[in-house]
Amino acid sequence: MAGITLLEAAKRGGLTDHERAVTKVYADSTDILRAIPFKTIKTAGYTYSQENTLPGVAFRGINASWTPSAGVINPLTEHLTISGGEVDVDNFLVDRMGNGIRADEEYAKVKHMAHLWAYKFIKGDSTSTNAEFDGLQTRLTGNQKISMGSTSGGVVLSLAKLDELIDAVVEPTHLIMSRALRRLLNTASRTAAVGGNINFEPDEFGRKVMHYGELPILTADNLDEYYTTLGFNEADEGAGGTACTSVYCVSFKPGHLEGLHGGTPIVSDLGQISGSPVHRTRIEWFTSLLLRHPKAAARLWSIKTGTVTA
Numbered sequence: 001m002a003g004i005t006l007l008e009a010a011k012r013g014g015l016t017d018h019e020r021a022v023t024k025v026y027a028d029s030t031d032i033l034r035a036i037p038f039k040t041i042k043t044a045g046y047t048y049s050q051e052n053t054l055p056g057v058a059f060r061g062i063n064a065s066w067t068p069s070a071g072v073i074n075p076l077t078e079h080l081t082i083s084g085g086e087v088d089v090d091n092f093l094v095d096r097m098g099n100g101i102r103a104d105e106e107y108a109k110v111k112h113m114a115h116l117w118a119y120k121f122i123k124g125d126s127t128s129t130n131a132e133f134d135g136l137q138t139r140l141t142g143n144q145k146i147s148m149g150s151t152s153g154g155v156v157l158s159l160a161k162l163d164e165l166i167d168a169v170v171e172p173t174h175l176i177m178s179r180a181l182r183r184l185l186n187t188a189s190r191t192a193a194v195g196g197n198i199n200f201e202p203d204e205f206g207r208k209v210m211h212y213g214e215l216p217i218l219t220a221d222n223l224d225e226y227y228t229t230l231g232f233n234e235a236d237e238g239a240g241g242t243a244c245t246s247v248y249c250v251s252f253k254p255g256h257l258e259g260l261h262g263g264t265p266i267v268s269d270l271g272q273i274s275g276s277p278v279h280r281t282r283i284e285w286f287t288s289l290l291l292r293h294p295k296a297a298a299r300l301w302s303i304k305t306g307t308v309t310a
Helices: 005-009 018-028 031-035 091-097 099-125 159-167 179-189
Strands: 038-040 047-055 072-079 081-090 145-147 155-158 176-177 196-202 208-211 215-219 243-249 255-263 266-272 278-291 297-310
Touching: 005 031, 018 031, 018 099, 018 266, 031 099, 031 176, 031 215, 047 159, 047 278, 072 278, 081 091, 081 099, 091 215, 091 278, 099 278, 145 159, 155 159, 155 179, 159 215, 159 297, 176 179, 179 196, 179 215, 179 243, 179 297, 243 278
Parallel strands: 038 255, 145 297, 155 297, 176 215
Antiparallel strands: 047 072, 081 278, 176 243, 196 208, 208 215, 243 297, 255 278, 266 278
């Protein structure tokens, strides 16, 4: 099935009211989950081909022959991972306050799960935690990993490098950064010496979203108290410490960069648990990432805090 966003999936049939509400909470909780399309599969994994190099082409003269050639296509497989959790609410609270207290607890659980997913979208690393999927920081290498500079301690963001990052992505749709770096970029847009093509446009819900040029800026750390996803806590290229951050440019389009899942989150009301005075709800979501095109995302790293330059 072609990729659609979680908000679009929540409007479709086949879901219980509970599952529809949970899916919407996922989408509403983070910028990334609101924007990324998801491809649905019915199996535990998905095998696909990723373009590496194109075959050679040329012109030929009359009576001349062609030189056969072939491109390089890499076969890859993504495996779904299992994220989720269980919510227990004491029987006393259910008796005194009704099922509304269970809904409140489930909302809080799903909100935290959504922020964890958005964190792993950037920082996931299956070599350190086998049960999770690889995020963009792990996946992006070579020409798709662009350094802000090799100065020890990092280099402040420049608009020229930000433009270079965008040019490294095929059909870019979004920029992803921290709220702190977004503030610095917004400040630079009000500085005559720097300028910057910053504007604010309403999204589908009428909320004002900051854009750099035509690209909306998504923030990756909506829940700072748990995940400083792109805080100034990354290593720099000059090995001067861990006080830098990154900016990502992505192409959230089918055939480029998508989420992969087995369907919308599954909500199971297990009722009152035998042997424990609680009502339990289990919520699970089978997901991964699908980087179909090698230039569907890029990372600009080794950025230190400070005034943005031209």
